[in-house]
Amino acid sequence: MRAVVLSSYGPPPELSVKEIPAPALKPGHVRIRVHAVGFGFPDALMVAGKYQVKPEAPYTPGNEVAGVITEVASDVTEFKPGARVLAMAGQGGLAEECVAPSHTLIPLPGSMSMAAAAGFLVNYGTTYHALVQRANIQPGETLLVLGAAGGVGLTAIEIGKALGARVLAGASTPEKLELAKRHGADAVFNYTQDTIKAKVMEFTGDRGIDVAYDPVGADFAEQVVRSMAWNGRYLVIGFAGGKIPAIPLNLALLKGCSLVGVFWGAHTRKEPAVHASNLKALFDLFESGKIKPHVTELEGLDRFTEALDVLNTRRSTGKVVIRVAED
Known part of the structure; x- marks a missing residue:
């Protein structure tokens, strides 16, 4: 079979x-004919050897896999060949076939395309966990989203609006700001040109932001914390800006705000019942049309280099998805 192989870091x-x-079929696993693979910023960091997990080379990248089961191990009874599924394969996804643990599989609704499915789980799962369990966001509260046209940023706008928040979205180009507006943002601004605090105070009537969703980090993080309202919650999502910020802790004291970490992968392992409930809620939102996955779709395994390039140069919008086979 054809596969993307990382031979050396x-x-x-x-x-x-x-x-x-x-790959050989192992007990407790299924074989999947891969149709589409989600490829995000953590994947780009992993192949660069800069992620917290560093698989031993050679290996095939690709975690979020949407496809059709072709074979099941003898001890797997809950899935049958022919089922359309989304799998968290860990690695091995960027290939014509992959083998994944059956306990990671999620049956796909018939209304969800393979491309949408491949861009769904990590981004929407992270955001729902962040806004619901970590921030406990309430209807009428204000939500600031940075990197608003990126893979998780658009999900934060959609889920924030679905939960009743007023959303201020920040991005780096006019095209990305327009995309954020189309996905429901109440107001937008360019954080490479505008002062974050000024835009927050304008949006909130000088009150400050209730919940900040920040996948960018870098030098923007301190500006966001300085813009928090009393009892505000700053969600630490990631560091796509390339630098882990050092935030003066006196700001949390003076603002009476919380700095809240969001580690979705650990959440799914430590709180599986909550994760399952979140998934049900997310599929309900999808079926009702309140969330609509936006993907940058690239056709064919050979375009993995383009996927890396658009991620590393911050040119992607929504989730980057590599199409391996037709639905």
């Missing part, structure tokens, strides 16, 4: 499409 990482043997 480099720098730069040595990646290419190769013919390799199909």
Whole structure:
């Protein structure tokens, strides 16, 4: 079968499409004909050797896999060949076939395309957990979203609006701001040109923001914390800006606000019942049309280099999805 293989971390990482043997089917696993693979900023960091998880090379990247089951291990009874599923494969997804643990599989509704499914779980799951469990956002509260046209940013706008929040969205280009507005943002601004605090105070009537959703970090983080309202919650989502910020802790004291970490992967393992409830809520929102996954879709395994480039240069909108086979 054809697969993307990382032979060496480099720098730069040595990646290419190769013919390799199909993976063996292990107990508790299923074999999936891959249709689409979600590829996000954590994946780009992983192949660069800069993520908190560093698989031993050679290996095939790709975690979020949407496809059709072709074979199940003898001890797997809850899934059958022919089922359309979304899998958290860990690695091995950027291939024509992958093998994934059956306990990670999620049946797909017939109304969800493979491309939408491949861009769904990590981004929407992270955001729902962040806004509901970590921030306890309430109807009528204000929500600031940075990186608002990115993979998680758009989900924060959609879910924030679905939960009754007023959303101020920040992005870096006019095109991204327009996309944020189309996904429901009440107001938008360019944080590379405008002062974050000034825009927050304008939006909130000088009150400050209730919940901040920040996947960017870098030098923007301190500006956001300085814009928080009393009892505000600043959600630490990630550091796509390339630098982990050092925030003066006296700001949390003076603002009476909380700095709240969001680690969705650990949440799914430590709180599986809550995760399952979140998934049900998310699929209900999808079926009702309140969330509509936006993907940057690239056709074919050979376009993995383009996927890396648009992520590393911050040109992607929504989730980058690599199409491997037709639905």
